[in-house]
Amino acid sequence: MNAWRIARLVAGKDLRIEWHSRVLTNQVLPFAGVTMVIFAFALDSDAVLQRVAPGLVWLATMFSLLVLVQRTFAVETDDGALDALRVAGVDPRAIFLGKATGLFVQLIVLEIVLLFAAVVLYGQTVPIGGVVLLVTTAISATCGLAAVGTLYGGLAAGFRGRETLLPLLTLPAVAPVLIGATRAVEAALGTAGAVVSDGWSWVGLLCVFAVAFGVGGSLAFGPLIDE
Amino acid sequence: MEDAGFIIGGYVLTFATVALMAWRYVRSGRKLGERVPDEEKYWL
Amino acid sequence: MTTTDPRPTSEPTDARPARRGTGTRGTRVVGIAAIIAMVWLVAFGLGFSPEDRDQRESVRLLYVHVPTIWLAYLAFVVTAIGSGMYLFTKKKSLGWDRLAGASAEIGTVFVAVTLVVGALWGRLTWGVFWQWDARLTTTALLFVTYVGYLAVRRLGGTHEQRARRSSVIGLIAVLEIPLVHWSVRLWRSLHQEATVLDTDGDVDMDGLMLFSLFVGVIAFSLLYVWLVMHRTRAMAMEDLLDDHGLDEALAARRAEDDTLSATPEPAVDPKGAS
DSSP states (O other): OOHHHHHHHHHHHHHHHHHHHOHIIIIIHHHHHHHHHHHHHHHOOHHHHHHHHHHHHHHHHHHHHHHHHHHHHHHHHTTTHHHHHHHTTOOHHHHHHHHHHHHHHHHHHHHHHHHHHHHHHSOOOOOGGGHHHHHHHHHHHHHHHHHHHHHHHHHHOSSTTSTTHHHHHHHHHTHHHHHHHHHHHHHHHTGGGOOHHHHHHHHHHHHHHHHHHHHHHHHHHHHHHOO | OHHHHHHHHHHHHHHHHHHHHHHHHHHHHHHHHHHSOGGGOTTO | OOOSOSSOOOSOOOSOOSOOOSOOHHHHHHHHHHHHHHHHHHIIIIIISOOBTTTBGGGGGHHHHHHHHHHHHHHHHHHHHHHHHHHHSSSOOHHHHHHHHHHHHHHHHHHHHHHHHHHHHHHHHTSOSOOOOHHHHHHHHHHHHHHHHHHHHTTOSOHHHHHHHHHHHHHHHHHHHHHHHHHHHHHHHTTGGGOSSOSSOOOOOOHHHHHHHHHHHHHHHHHHHHHHHHHHHHHHHHHHHHHHHHHHHHHHHHHHGGGSOOOSSOTTOTTOOO
């Protein structure tokens, strides 16, 4: 069993569980949608909403990330599945990759839905010229988010009271993603006079972040779940 | 000169924190030290 | 027993009959040096150093503000080193983990002090307590990151579990911080025109001012060493007490205390509260 195969199996398992339980569609997406709506209550100005829409989308993504991560690891710890995998000698890097991939897929689905919500609720338009940037941003940002989420989720999984630790650890760590992804999307959408070319340096940052946490996370994951 | 208030305040805050930390660390060190046999103290 | 000191010692002990704490000759030396340096710092910072051309008297706050953040950086570097040493050495000595933890505690407190004193300085120089510039934003995130580190240390479990978790988080933090700094810098560089006040422009310091700053850095470095020595030793005792339980320590103490009047209950609280 090589690592890639294991990763694929783990990811497939997570996605199949998700498909059957529909937590993403029944709980997380509505949660994200509600967040988008209550932002409008808080900000109370169409002009402001239009201006900050990219940021709000990523904020909603961040909050939903926390919920998704809790979920993806609750699935493991409820039956001691993670421990069983470790005891069986499975390479933790493969587990990390698998869970991160499952998380990645769910996040992408979430982001697509949020994009549509932003178009509808916040009056956003996607210029053709910005599509490539938009997609690249989403992919690179989500890789980073998935990596961070899997890493800290692994730490916070299990005992009660550790889950409240997850937001505290995760949000500062994903600050660069929030900054970079928002700026890049603003560039893609032409918000506040940003141009598409502005966005690519932010994508660079997002890629560095994704690689750093992807590699670092896979190395760190082993010791963290070895309890 | 309101400035002086802020400046003095900054110094007071800093040194008060230093003093508080110092006092707490020494005190907890003493209290713990009473409960732990001297042989186990690697610094002695 | 004719002596209250269980160790037959030929070295002169100080007159204290009680059990030793975390102080040693080493800490005393460092501590006294730190106090002297602090006195110098106050003398130079508040007294001898001149006012700045642009900032006038408010520059005096820098003489404590910069040393406190310096101390924090020093502390977090040591935390990273301790974390790395714990993870990557064969022996996996918990001493490294305790060093990392003690250092992070100290660092976190001083980041908080830095932020508050910085806000005071900002109020004087810029007119505002806070600005979303690169340095402040990164420092705020630095604070939160290490609060998270300290929270991870308190998750419970065995000392080895704590050590493993914390050392991973400690090293991840060292990875995070440059990423955060870089992204915030890039972000705030977009807003050049917005900041009237040049927050990046360090004060152009003349000799005496630089010297005062230097004294501050030395003083706080000595302070750091003193604090971390005490805290690491205290943590070692905490871990010991966890491991052996209270009983053993009490039993050892009772053995010395049999010269005292025969009170049946442990003489922890003579008022006999139960």
